[in-house]
Amino acid sequence: xxxxxxxxxxxxxxxxxxxxxxxxxxxxxxxxxxxxxxxxxxxxxxxxxxxxxxxxxxxxxxxxxxxxxxxxxxxxxxxxxxxx
Numbered sequence: 001x002x003x004x005x006x007x008x009x010x011x012x013x014x015x016x017x018x019x020x021x022x023x024x025x026x027x028x029x030x031x032x033x034x035x036x037x038x039x040x041x042x043x044x045x046x047x048x049x050x051x052x053x054x055x056x057x058x059x060x061x062x063x064x065x066x067x068x069x070x071x072x073x074x075x076x077x078x079x080x081x082x083x084x
Contacts, residue, residue, distance in 0.1 A: 006049075006053055006063075009071045016074055017042060017045050
């Protein structure tokens with residue numbers, strides 16, 4: 001069950017991350033960020049999800065709570081960026 005919850009939280013994180021990248025594309029381009037920075041941030045997001053899934057699968061279901069906290073922080077940051 002914890003593995004499913006972590007996976008669903010990962011889907012939410014990816015959706016929010018993609019929405020922020022799409023909406024803030026001009027802002028990031030104006031800051032001089034390279035074109036590959038958005039893809040690199042998605043790879044980092046995947047690494048965090050993979051780590052959480054491996055830890056939960058490895059017998060540490062309490063890590064899903066840490067990943068849920070990470071998702072809440074991401075949601076708050078995404079909301080702040082997207083509300084403008």
